[in-house]
Amino acid sequence: MQPTIFERIIAREIPSTIEFEDDRVIAIRDIAPSAPVHVLIIPKRVIRNVDDLSEQDTELIGHVFLVARDLARKYGVVDNGYRVVTNCNEHAGQTVFHLHFHLLAGEPLGRMNSRPPRSAGSTRSMLFEGGLLVIAAIALAAVFNSMNPRQIPWVKKEYERTQATQNDIQKYLAPPEATGQNKPVDVTVDQPTAAPTKTEAAAPTTTAAPAASPSAEKPKNTFVADPGKVLEIGYDAFVRLISTGSFHLIDARTPEKYSEGHIANAINIYGGEAQSRIPDIIQSPRDRVILIYCDGGECELSHHVADVLKQFGYGPIFIYTGGWAEWKTKH
Numbered sequence: 001m002q003p004t005i006f007e008r009i010i011a012r013e014i015p016s017t018i019e020f021e022d023d024r025v026i027a028i029r030d031i032a033p034s035a036p037v038h039v040l041i042i043p044k045r046v047i048r049n050v051d052d053l054s055e056q057d058t059e060l061i062g063h064v065f066l067v068a069r070d071l072a073r074k075y076g077v078v079d080n081g082y083r084v085v086t087n088c089n090e091h092a093g094q095t096v097f098h099l100h101f102h103l104l105a106g107e108p109l110g111r112m113n114s115r116p117p118r119s120a121g122s123t124r125s126m127l128f129e130g131g132l133l134v135i136a137a138i139a140l141a142a143v144f145n146s147m148n149p150r151q152i153p154w155v156k157k158e159y160e161r162t163q164a165t166q167n168d169i170q171k172y173l174a175p176p177e178a179t180g181q182n183k184p185v186d187v188t189v190d191q192p193t194a195a196p197t198k199t200e201a202a203a204p205t206t207t208a209a210p211a212a213s214p215s216a217e218k219p220k221n222t223f224v225a226d227p228g229k230v231l232e233i234g235y236d237a238f239v240r241l242i243s244t245g246s247f248h249l250i251d252a253r254t255p256e257k258y259s260e261g262h263i264a265n266a267i268n269i270y271g272g273e274a275q276s277r278i279p280d281i282i283q284s285p286r287d288r289v290i291l292i293y294c295d296g297g298e299c300e301l302s303h304h305v306a307d308v309l310k311q312f313g314y315g316p317i318f319i320y321t322g323g324w325a326e327w328k329t330k331h
Contacts, residue, residue, distance in 0.1 A: 004098040005279060006042050014282055015313055020071060024063055027071060027103075031311045032275065036106025037075050037082070041067055047099040049088045068103050077105035095276075164231035164318060172223065172289050172316070173244055223288055229315040230306045235330065238320040241289060248285050252294040252301035253324065263293065263327060271301025274308045281308050290314060296323025 008014045010026055017029035019039055030038040041064050047053065053061065068084045082105035087094040223246060233241070241247055242263075251262045252271035262268070269277050271294060284290060290309060294301035302319045309317055320327075 004046075004096055006040075006096060006098040006100060007046065008279075010042070010044055019074075020067055024060060025067055027067060030102070031308075034102075035104040035109065037077055037104065039071055039103040040100050041071075041084075041103060042098065042100040048097050049094060049099050050086060051088055052099070064101055068101065071103055072105060075105060081105070081109075083109050160230070162231050164233045164237060168231055168316070169233070169237045169240060172246075173240060225286065226316040227313040228310050230303075230310055230317045230319065232321050233318045235320070235322045235326055238291065238293075238318070238322070241291060241318060244289075246288045248288050248290045250284075250290065250292045250302075250305055251324075252292055252305045253299075257295070257324070261328075262324070266293075269305055271304035274304040278308060278312075281305065282312050284309065284314060286314065290317045291320060292317065293320040293323045293327070296321065296325035299323060 003011075005014060009016045009028060016031075018026060019029060020027035020041075023044070025041055025043050027039050027041045030040050043060055043064065045060070047057065065084065068082075072078050072082045082103060084101055084103055086099065086101045242249065249263060249266040251258050251266040251268045253262075253268070254270050254272070255268055258266075258268040269281055274281065290306075292302040292305055302323070306317045306319060309315075
């Protein structure tokens with residue numbers, strides 16, 4: 001059985017922001033917070049959820065709540081209030097099946113379940129019933145959305161869009177004399193292949209580049225990590241970067257579109273499933289530039305993947321804004 005993402009965080013295989021740790025629990029910042037203060041308190045011993053607890057876990061769960069209390073005091077949210085909650089199985093919203101508790105605070109969180117009282121007046125009764133229908137419709141939409149593997153976000157996230165400068169690009173390019181070339185290498189388009197599964201990327205079929213002459217020197221390694229830096233680039237800069245040979249290329253489109261054709265050497269991680277693909281995304285190498293593209297134009301799938309990479313300290317990350325649409329017209 002594959003270890004959960006929490007087991008890998010505890011084993012230090014995946015980086016996280018640790019707020020507290022002892023021999024029984026670890027508390028980390030949630031990477032997709034639902035409140036200004038959103039900390040996950042995770043028992044180190046693997047317990048699937050509340051339903052798997054036994055009498056011997058009494059002391060452990062009591063310790064979890066004492067840790068929550070101490071963290072609430074640390075953040076100064078005791079007076080205004082905070083919430084400690086856990087989810088058990090799918091209908092409750094549990095997505096990682098390793099028992100954990102959410103500490104939420106920093107703003108009014110509202111009631112867990114509020115229901116307006118019935119009115120004696122017919123008009124108010126009709127409004128009440130109409131409101132129930134609206135709530136039921138929203139709830140039904142939420143259920144179907146949660147069952148959809150390509151969930152639609154309820155609120156569109158606004159991404160910061162910064163255009164890369166010549167200096168941003170130049171520092172990751174080997175000088176022409178190091179590569180023996182004065183123009184970019186021609187990168188071919190892979191032939192259609194079967195779409196990769198969620199845990200493994202399809203091996204691209206590419207046209208082999210001509211063998212380098214024995215006297216040609218290897219390009220200098222000019223990579224300098226810049227964690228969290230996400231920049232947008234156009235076609236010319238994209239071609240220059242992939243000509244260096246030191247890059248990791250991600251196609252953020254759907255598996256169906258990827259299988260119809262993609263840029264050589266690209267792996268497929270669908271941006272609409274970026275959160276559920278975190279274990280795959282963090283397998284990306286940290287010693288080279290990361291390039292991401294999707295359909296181009298208004299497509300934001302590249303930004304979904306880049307946002308996850310940014311949260312885990314990757315960088316620099318360059319998003320090719322022309323995407324597949326522009327690439328096809330030039331190749």
